[in-house]
Amino acid sequence: MGRCPFPGLTDRQLLRDLMRMAGPAVDLAPPLELARLLHSLQVMLSPAAYREVLLSFGPRLRRRLRDAPPALLSACCEPGDGGSWPAWWRQEVLRPWAAELRRLRRALVAGPWQKRSLYERELRRLQLSDLGDAWQLPLLRSLGATASSAVFARRALRAVLRRRRALDASSPWALRALGFVAWDLGGVREDGKLVSTATREMSAELDADKLLSVDLGFLERRYRRHGDLERIVLLELLERSAGRQAAGTVDLFVDRPVCISCLGVIAQFRALLPMVQLRFAFLSPPFFSREPSQQRLQGVIREEPRGTSLEELDSRFWDP
Numbered sequence: 442m443g444r445c446p447f448p449g450l451t452d453r454q455l456l457r458d459l460m461r462m463a464g465p466a467v468d469l470a471p472p473l474e475l476a477r478l479l480h481s482l483q484v485m486l487s488p489a490a491y492r493e494v495l496l497s498f499g500p501r502l503r504r505r506l507r508d509a510p511p512a513l514l515s516a517c518c519e520p521g522d523g524g525s526w527p528a529w530w531r532q533e534v535l536r537p538w539a540a541e542l543r544r545l546r547r548a549l550v551a552g553p554w555q556k557r558s559l560y561e562r563e564l565r566r567l568q569l570s571d572l573g574d575a576w577q578l579p580l581l582r583s584l585g586a587t588a589s590s591a592v593f594a595r596r597a598l599r600a601v602l603r604r605r606r607a608l609d610a611s612s613p614w615a616l617r618a619l620g621f622v623a624w625d626l627g628g629v630r631e632d633g634k635l636v637s638t639a640t641r642e643m644s645a646e647l648d649a650d651k652l653l654s655v656d657l658g659f660l661e662r663r664y665r666r667h668g669d670l671e672r673i674v675l676l677e678l679l680e681r682s683a684g685r686q687a688a689g690t691v692d693l694f695v696d697r698p699v700c701i702s703c704l705g706v707i708a709q710f711r712a713l714l715p716m717v718q719l720r721f722a723f724l725s726p727p728f729f730s731r732e733p734s735q736q737r738l739q740g741v742i743r744e745e746p747r748g749t750s751l752e753e754l755d756s757r758f759w760d761p
């Protein structure tokens with residue numbers, strides 16, 4: 442979803458009202474409900490405004506962070522614009538979050554080969570779909586993947602945008618991730634093609650013995666992940682290498698955050714074909730600095746989107 446209903450919120454009064462209303466929830470809401478509230482604010486507000494909200498909660502939020510579940514830590518981990526955070530935030534948010542990321546990385550590297558149920562439990566432990574823009578590239582790097590070139594990222598974005606422009610934002614396809622992949626595998630080249638998710642088109646257990654996906658999502662939600670485009674691409678490459686220790690490079694652009702299941706699929710692929718260099722690009726910094734528009738994320742709004750999630754809200758009618 443785009444950052445609505447208050448994109449780039451600058452209205453000081455509105456921000457103050459928001460904080461006043463959220464105050465009791467910060468004190469009293471169960472930890473996961475608080476995580477849900479903070480995630481909603483994070484989506485609605487600009488990074489700078491969200492950061493201001495977090496800091497304004499100060500000691501009352503700090504109290505809630507003792508024994509906080511990972512989803513709440515994640516909701517507090519807004520790196521913002523690189524400005525300074527108070528010492529308690531580093532101590533009580535960033536450190537435990539970093540420990541969670543290290544634990545996740547260990548599970549990803551160990552893979553599902555020893556015990557599938559343990560692997561699934563560890564990947565679902567954070568109760569998150571993805572790690573967020575700021576953390577996914579560092580984690581991918583720690584798994585041995587690297588960043589694609591800016592030239593590839595721009596070429597991929599152009600191809601993906603051409604497809605997005607042809608999509609109506611209200612169609613189910615608009616919600617699906619789109620990707621663009623190019624490779625050179627042992628001299629066999631693919632110069633670039635679009636890829637999309639295929640969850641409904643393939644069975645959940647197909648090729649689970651090769652690259653295992655894990656159904657997961659935010660808090661109690663579980664989405665099917667076996668047809669995610671990252672897995673589709675890597676399964677095709679495994680098939681093309683046909684048991685040979687192929688060497689080469691793969692560049693993959695994805696216009697959604699990489700989910701935790703796909704981080705696992707990437708780690709499994711790296712273990713199977715360590716000579717293949719995986720490079721990634723996303724719709725976020727350092728590849729693109731501007732906030733993506735709704736058209737970039739979902740396609741073109743052609744009809745009046747009244748009564749759908751795409752309907753614009755008008756802050757003039759919001760009376761706290």
Ligand SMILES: [Zn+2]
Pocket residue numbers: 666669670671699700701702703704
């Ligand atoms: Zn995924």
